[in-house]
Amino acid sequence: MNKEQLERVYKGKGFIAALDQSGGSTPKALLQYGIKEDSYSNDEEMFAMVHEMRGRIIKSPAFVSEHILGAILFENTMDRTIDHQFTADFLWEKKGIVPFLKVDQGLAGLENGVQLMKPIPDLDDLLGRAVEKNIFGTKMRSVIKEANPEGIRQVVEQQFEIGKQILSKGLVPIIEPEVDIHSADKKESEKILKEEISKQLSSLDKDAKVMLKLSIPTEDNFYRELMDDPHVVRVVALSGGYDRSEANEKLARNHGLIASFSRALSEGLTAQQTDEDFNAMLSSTITSIYKASIT
Template identity: 75%
Template sequence: MNSAQLDRMHSGKGFIAALDQSGGSTPKALSQYGVEENSYTNDEEMYTLVHEMRTRIIKSPEFNSEYILGAILFENTIDRKIDGQWTADYLWEKKNIVPFLKVDKGLADLINGVQLMKPIPDLDELLTRAVEKNVFGTKMRSVIKEANAEGIREVVAQQFKVGKQIFQKGLVPIIEPEVDIYSADKEKSEEILKEEIKKQLNLLDNDVKVMLKLSIPTVNDFYSELMLDPHVVRVVALSGGYGQEEANEKLAQNHGLIASFSRALSEGLSAGQSDDAFNNKLGKTIKDIYTSSIT
């Protein structure tokens, strides 16, 4: 584990850029960027185009360590290069931005009001590659749609079980049990979720470090208690479908909670924009998210 990266993630000012759209969400991300599905004919062409989009974001002078602490990448991205360097190395060596890797394989079907992660059969091999590519940590997502205590318990237990495997490889896992922002009982789900997270944190060995990525809570500062746990490097928030402005407003009301936004980060960016227009839009977005993250 890179101690300089750990210190930066624990105490640095800024937020995490989520650039980890995977196979299922890549066409939508490209479409929002102005690249339609008729622009590519197979997965390799699609991934090349999305890497070009991510490269444009990462290489922008506005995408810098003054505002951004880390960036979450898709598996295909860590195997590609920017200006001759592996993407993770470029982020850290050129930008001083900590690289993370999305490791989950998507969501299972809805059972007990939740969607667990699908099995990750090649996880150990993927983690080995991540270490070789100088990745600092990982991210994996589950979804909670109902305040079902049994389902939420299963989600958190699965997340921490896999998280411990990840930490044993020398990586810091981002535990992401997302609560659906449109859930009818979102606040109740968050209450159950926090208690289950606290139980799992109490079971960890003293040296284990994790990060938490959670939906912006219904009750402001609801996760402040988790930020004080010695196992927790940082608590970050997903935008969860909120638009950029609303996500920033809600985030700003939660002290110590920093952003890890995907859609809200790339909103308004387009392949057809000039470099000046692209950088200006990205710069404004980054500064707005940063301001909301340092409250």
């Protein structure tokens, strides 16, 4: 684990940029960026286009360590280069931004009111490559739709079980049990979730460090005690389907909670914009998310 990067994520001011849309969500991300599905004819072309989009964001003069602590990458992005450097090295060496990697393979079907992660058969190999590519930490997502105690316990147990495998490689896992913002019993789900996370944190080795990525809670500052747990490097929030202004407004009311936005970060950016317009839009977005993250 890179101690300088750990210190930066733990104490730095700013937020985590989520640039990790993968296979299923890539067409949607490209469409939002103004590239229609008939612009590419296979996965290789699609991933090349999305890498171009991410490279444009990362290389932008607006994408700076003054506002951004880390960036979450998709595996395909980790394996590609920006200006002849692997993406993670470019982020850290040229930008001073800490690189993370999305490691999950998507969601299983709905059961017990939740969606667990699908099995990750080649995780060991992927983590080995992440270490070689100078990745600092990982991210993996599950979804909670209902306040079902059994389902939520399974989600958190699975997250921490895989988290321990990630920790054994010297990487810092971002545990992401997302509570669906449209859930009818979101507040109750969050209560059960917090209890289950606290249980799992208490079972970790003394020196183990994890991060948490959670939906912005219904009750302001609800995750304060998780932030204070010695195992937790940082608690970050996903935008979860809120548009950027609403996500920022809710985030700002939660002291110490910082953003890890994906869709809300790239909202309004298009392939057709001039570099000047693109950078101005990105700068305004980053500034607004940063301000909401440092409350």
